[in-house]
Amino acid sequence: MVGSTSRGLHRFAVGLSLCVVGLxxxxxxxxxxxxxxxxxxxxxxxxGLNPPRWxxxxxxxxxxxxxxxxxxxxxxxxxxxxWAGRREPRQWVRRIAYAAVAAVLLQALLGGLTVLFFxxxxxxxxxxxxxxxxxxxxVTFAAVTSRQWLMKAAKPPLDGDLRxxxxxxxxxxxxxxxxxxxxxxxxxxxxxxxxxxxxGGWWPDRLDPSIGIHLAHRLGAVAVTVAVVFLGVRVxxxxxxxxxxxxxxxxxxxxxxxxxxxxxxTGRAVLPNTWHxxxxxxxxxxxxxxxxxxxxxxxxxxxxxxxRSERAAAAA
Amino acid sequence: MKMTVFRLALGLSAIAVLAACGGGxxxxxxxxxxxxxxAAPAPAPAAGTGSIAGLVTFTGEDPDAAIxxxxxxxxxxxxxDGASGETVVADGGNLANxxxxxxxxxxxxxxxxxxxxxxxxxxxxxAPHVSGIxxxxxxxxxxxxxxxxxVHALPVNNPEFNQGQPFQNMELEKSFAxxxxxxxxxxxxxxxxxxxxxxxxxxxxxVSGSDGSFTIEGLPAGDYVVEAWHxxxxxxxxxxxxxxxxxxxxxxxSA
Ligand SMILES: [Cu+2]
Numbered sequence: 001m002v003g004s005t006s007r008g009l010h011r012f013a014v015g016l017s018l019c020v021v022g023l024x025x026x027x028x029x030x031x032x033x034x035x036x037x038x039x040x041x042x043x044x045x046x047x048g049l050n051p052p053r054w055x056x057x058x059x060x061x062x063x064x065x066x067x068x069x070x071x072x073x074x075x076x077x078x079x080x081x082x083w084a085g086r087r088e089p090r091q092w093v094r095r096i097a098y099a100a101v102a103a104v105l106l107q108a109l110l111g112g113l114t115v116l117f118f119x120x121x122x123x124x125x126x127x128x129x130x131x132x133x134x135x136x137x138x139v140t141f142a143a144v145t146s147r148q149w150l151m152k153a154a155k156p157p158l159d160g161d162l163r164x165x166x167x168x169x170x171x172x173x174x175x176x177x178x179x180x181x182x183x184x185x186x187x188x189x190x191x192x193x194x195x196x197x198x199x200g201g202w203w204p205d206r207l208d209p210s211i212g213i214h215l216a217h218r219l220g221a222v223a224v225t226v227a228v229v230f231l232g233v234r235v236x237x238x239x240x241x242x243x244x245x246x247x248x249x250x251x252x253x254x255x256x257x258x259x260x261x262x263x264x265x266t267g268r269a270v271l272p273n274t275w276h277x278x279x280x281x282x283x284x285x286x287x288x289x290x291x292x293x294x295x296x297x298x299x300x301x302x303x304x305x306x307x308r309s310e311r312a313a314a315a316a
Numbered sequence: 317m318k319m320t321v322f323r324l325a326l327g328l329s330a331i332a333v334l335a336a337c338g339g340g341x342x343x344x345x346x347x348x349x350x351x352x353x354x355a356a357p358a359p360a361p362a363a364g365t366g367s368i369a370g371l372v373t374f375t376g377e378d379p380d381a382a383i384x385x386x387x388x389x390x391x392x393x394x395x396x397d398g399a400s401g402e403t404v405v406a407d408g409g410n411l412a413n414x415x416x417x418x419x420x421x422x423x424x425x426x427x428x429x430x431x432x433x434x435x436x437x438x439x440x441x442x443a444p445h446v447s448g449i450x451x452x453x454x455x456x457x458x459x460x461x462x463x464x465x466x467v468h469a470l471p472v473n474n475p476e477f478n479q480g481q482p483f484q485n486m487e488l489e490k491s492f493a494x495x496x497x498x499x500x501x502x503x504x505x506x507x508x509x510x511x512x513x514x515x516x517x518x519x520x521x522x523v524s525g526s527d528g529s530f531t532i533e534g535l536p537a538g539d540y541v542v543e544a545w546h547x548x549x550x551x552x553x554x555x556x557x558x559x560x561x562x563x564x565x566x567x568x569x570s571a
Contacts, residue, residue, distance in 0.1 A: 047480065053390070
């Protein structure tokens with residue numbers, strides 16, 4: 001039965017978004033503990049469903065737990081797609097749910113392959129990169145099924161078009177997340193051992209591939225900080241109804257930079273090293289939400305015929 | 317659009333549910349038993365009558381810190397008094413776990429002995445910590461512990477492998493086709509576990525014992541390069557001339 005967008009479906013997608021962040025955190029923990037090969041087989045775990053005493057053994061708990069959470073979240077994603085297929089009237093929205101299913105299945109395959117091939121950097125980094133895209137798909141689904149999206153026009157921004165700034169910020173954060181994945185999976189997290197200085201100065205006095213990757217991530221952090229603050233302040237000034245998300249994005253930025261510093265200062269302690277991953281994903285997620293909101297706001301500010309009929313259809 | 321998207325409480329409880337629903341039964345596959353009792357590295361008798369007997373010495377502080385095995389309660393339970401590291405095992409000025417082998421000068425081919433080399437996982441450490449094996453010789457890897465291990469070999473000239481041994485007394489068999497000094501083994505479950513194995517196409521190798529001594533036997537008379545390898549203290553080589561009898565040499569790792 002196809003009718004108007006279900007409120008329950010939206011709430012489910014919101015919950016699933018947070019579950020995906022949790023799943024990304026579990027993946028970050030696996031890497032922080034270097035536990036990725038502690039379960040050597042895939043898709044089985046030590047030849048079975050659950051290894052003996054897996055809950056008691058730190059690294060196996062991390063790796064096997066990541067697999068169990070992933071299996072659960074993948075199942076929930078399939079449920080989202082089935083639900084959307086039955087209740088979501090807009091085909092393009094249904095397709096977002098189907099794409100999320102495809103992404104999470106491909107993601108599981110990458111996770112398995114990286115174990116079977118002893119964690120090659122290319123596959124591990126792809127696994128990290130696709131995780132973010134998967135999150136963005138689920139977040140998109142949640143956003144476009146929200147009441148705000150369907151019913152109310154976000155007020156047009158007061159100080160000009162925010163679309164370029166929002167889009168660029170999201171792209172920049174994604175690039176920074178990719179560099180971060182490269183830092184983690186090439187073991188470059190301590191290639192520059194001090195922070196905020198670098199080898200005692202304000203610019204590294206030596207360079208090798210690890211230091212280069214690490215340096216790129218620090219420079220990326222500066223660029224992301226500038227972009228996020230610029231975008232956040234403009235959104236807050238615009239009183240466009242996106243202020244809550246902008247505040248969340250700014251808070252996540254502050255937390256993320258602090259975690260990055262503590263990774264260096266603690267010599268990659270598991271706690272900051274793990275939380276740096278889901279907080280980075282959440283920062284990307286909020287920036288992507290803002291981007292969606294800004295584009296939607298622009299559309300609704302000057303409604304086209306198509307947008308008007310779509311709104312009418314959705315509200316019906 | 318303010319987005320009801322941030323319903324944190326809902327999401328967090330969902331994560332909690334996910335975390336809670338992990339449990340479940342283990343799988344049961346019978347542990348393999350009754351593999352041949354494998355001998356320690358026992359090079360086959362060779363044509364020569366020469367031998368190199370020697371001593372590896374070391375003075376300095378043993379830098380090994382105690383190992384914290386709390387990551388697996390079964391492991392820490394087997395070391396109630398604490399487990400010590402194996403990286404530098406020095407006893408009265410003598411250094412153990414040094415792999416000593418003939419690096420250059422061996423001619424002819426030597427078939428691998430029929431006896432297997434045993435690499436045991438016992439007390440959540442590898443026994444032996446350092447060993448040698450011939451190319452083509454059977455390697456038996458055993459899990460003597462009531463916990464699980466993964467055996468992850470990281471050779472460069474031979475295929476990498478990583479296999480799980482979830483149950484006590486499980487064994488698996490491997491061999492290496494190409495010489496390589498050294499192949500590292502590690503357990504990704506217990507990050508402190510590592511072992512090093514020298515793979516050679518001849519039997520002229522030994523590992524220094526806790527008294528620092530080693531003996532390489534059955535060596536044909538001739539000139540050789542002998543290398544001593546230690547995992548943290550590095551490698552040292554000597555040129556030696558072996559006759560028909562025993563030659564005494566020593567390696568000193570003192571700082
Ligand atoms: Cu182990």
